Structures are given as C-alpha cells and as structure tokens.
Amino acid sequence: MGKKKDLSAAEKSEIVQCLGRGMKTLDISRKLKRDHRTIKTFVADSVHRRVRADKGTLRKISARSMNRIKRAAAKIPLHSSKQIFEAAGASGVPRTSRCRVLKSLATVHRLSIWPPLTNAHKQKRLHWAKKYMKTNFQTVLFTAECCATLDGPEGCGWLVDGHPVPTRLQCQQGCGEVMFWAGIMGRELVGPFRVPEGVKITSAKYVEFLTDHFLPWYRNYAFCNKIIFMHDNAPSHAAKNTSASMAAMGIKGAKVMVWPPSSPDLNPIENLWSILKQKIYEGGRQFTSKQQLWEAIVTSCKQIEAQTVQKLTSSMDARLVKLLSNKGSYVKM
Template structure:
C-alpha cells in the first residue's frame, strides 16, 4: 500500500467517524469468496473471526475444484448465499439482482451499497446495472479488506468449514457445509461487526491510514 492509498483510507475513516447507528445499519456490505475442496487459498488470518483468537491454516497445494459464493448483509440481516459458476465478470455480476434487490426491499430508502474494486465490480455492464436500478455505491478506498465487515463473516465461514483441517471430496458436500455455516451466523454477530466500524475508523486515523488488525 502506497502513501496515497493511506491518505484515501484516512479520508474515508474521517468521513465515517461521526456516522450514527442508523446510517451504519443502512450500509449493505457485499463480497465474493472462494472455497476450495482442499483448504483455503492462503492463511485464514486475512479474514479472521473477531469472536475468537486467530487460527492459522496451512497453505493449500495447487489444483482441486472450488466453490465461489456471493453474499451481503446490512444491520442484523443477511442475504441468502449465491453460488456462482466459473470466473466472475460484469455480465455475471448483474445476476445478483435476484438476491440483492429483494434483500434491499426491507432496508431504509437511503441505503448504500458497499463493494470493493474487483474488476467485475468496475465493469461497464455492472456499473450500468447499478445505475439503472438506482443503487447508490459507496466510495471505497483501495487495499482495504480490513475495513469491509463482510470479510470477517468469511473468516467465520473459513473457520467453520475448514475446522480440524477438513477437506472435501466434492463440491456438493463443500457447498452444503458452507450453507450450513452461513445459516448459523446470528444477529448478534452481524450487529457486532456493524458496531466495530467506528473503532476501525479510529484505528485507521491513529495509524495514519496503515492496515489495521481486522
């Protein structure tokens, strides 16, 4: 991360330091996550579970099938998991309308959509779909997974799915395990993640934009 990236993170944190609880609860946090049959892509501390001490997983070997999922949450509500096929691009990304739009119906009228800078998110067709559906996309600083609350939900799923160094023989059993782990995430966990955002902003300011321990 370069100095100008750190400045963008400081700007982002400064603007959100004074957000009230209602506004924090109106943010829809979204992201994709890949799960491999034979273990995580890398050490799982990147998405660690805030509820527990960090767990370290050994790096996986190359090869093997995988499952890609997308989800979002806001306040104490989470969307269903969307199981994706193949590499994501802008055209496939807009298929989330069957999940995102129904999920957003129960949110305040002024809800905002958070997504990172992945290429499929920046594709013209994806941007057009968001614009046509009047979805307000929130500004997001680059290199900032530590500020995205849904990354911690992926940490919870990684911890659950790969507990005891578990591996899988097929995508069906892996998908079922992922779905079960997602269903077990409760309202208290979601609420704690939303409430952690102000503390994250403080830590970003204290470190002058450097990566924080989330």
C-alpha cells in the same frame, strides 16, 4: 465521590466524528463537557489494547495444562485456538486468554499478507474515513465474494514454533473450489448466493448475478431506500457498465459507497469469512465434491448468529478511529 457515568454510545459516535474533522482531544472534551482524561482513554483504548495489571503473567494455567495444550497444538496444527483448547480438555477458556497462552507456544500462520500501502493509498483511505464519518453503518450493506476449496483453507491457524507447515491432501483433478457472494448489514446476513461454476466475473456477469440474486432481496426489503451498497474496487465492480446497470436498479449516487483502494481491513465481511471457514473446516474436515462443500457453506451460514453479525458491523466506528490514528495504515480488528 461517586464514579461518573461512562461515555454513552452517542458521545462515542460524536468523538469519532470530531476526530474525523481533525479536532484535538482537548477540544472534544470541552465540546462534550467531559473530562479530558476520559476522552483520551477512549481514543487510546480504541487503538491499543489495555496493558494487563499482571504484565502478561499466565494465570490459572498449570504447567500440566500447558503441556497438554502444547501437545494438542502440535497434534492438530493450523487449527483455531478454540479447537486446540478443546482437544486439550480445556474448553470454556475465553478467546483472549487462549490466544495469550498460545502466543508463548506458537505463532499464527496466516492465509495471506495484504499488499503494502503507498502514500496515495493512505491519503485515499483517510479521505474515505472523513467522508463517511457521520454515516450510520448499520444501514450499509457490506458485500464481497469468497472462495472455498475442497481441501480446506490454505494453512491458516496456530502452528507450534519450529514445526513445518503440514501438507494437506490435494484433489486428484486439481483443487476444486466454490465461489459465492454474501453481504452483511446490521444484524442480517444476506445470502450466501453461489456463483455459477466456470463463470469469470466480468462486469456483465456481475450485473447478471446481482439481477438474479441480490435484486429480488433488495426490492422486498422494507427499508431498501435507506440502504447504502458497498462493494470493493474489483474490475467487475468498478466498470462503467456495472455503475450504469446498478443506477437502473435504483442503486446510485449516495446509495453506493465509494470504497478506497487496497482496504480489505476496513470491510467487516472479511472477518466473517474467517468465522465461516472455521465452521466449514472444523476438525480438519475436507470435501469430496463441490455440492457437498456448497451444502456445508449454506449450513455454516445458518449457524452464524445475528449477534455475531451485529458485532462485525458495529466495529466500523472503531475501525475509523484506528485508521485516523494510524494515519491511513492498515488496522487490525
């Protein structure tokens, strides 16, 4: 008996929408006329990683290579798995294999921890997921501000177990930083646009920034009438003055996505910041001036491929499935 066809993109999208309406996997299988096990497997794979057939046994990594990797991780702490493996002379290893190996030697020291979610937060996140379940997320412009510092990210990367977090060299006049704004939609990276130095992002300044930088791009975009604008609930974004000013620009009603509180995990541009900072600070690079850092930001953004942006924006269906399965709790992508 031949193998049946895999679920199509349309079928997967329909499954996500049905889950958002509260349908059970058995009812979904009947509606799509597909085997119930196929539907359950898709939902499970969207939430959990598949269990390895070898139960996690490290393969194709000799003891000698493991020692080299461990020495490299100790020598260059708080670096990415790719940088550690390249330093150990083991380039070309897939990311999943690199992380699986490093988990036996080190832990990830993360930049920050998301605040705990209340039941009210979870309910609002679930309501958001159900509201936008049928949305074509390739037409959503995900935006956010990001801050980069002269002395590098604040300790984010792999750290060998038992080793202290190294102290980074700080600027004599305090840690200089560059604030910038960007957006992603489909395969496109919009920006980056630098926020003027010393400017506090109030509603008036945010509107002025959008008028000067975003609005020219928006008006020149061929399908601007189909764009859904997304920004988070920062005070400058949620202010009545901001909403009124954006409405005057033609960005109002259904063209503005209502964003749930405490939900950075749902915004794919947050993953872009991690990719971008790896490029900016590659090799432990630090900067001596804000202009030098800004030039590195612009150069690194140009190096991000359209396929990378597409992968991030295409992850929204999986994020919604995980969010519904986790009953509103944080999702990891």
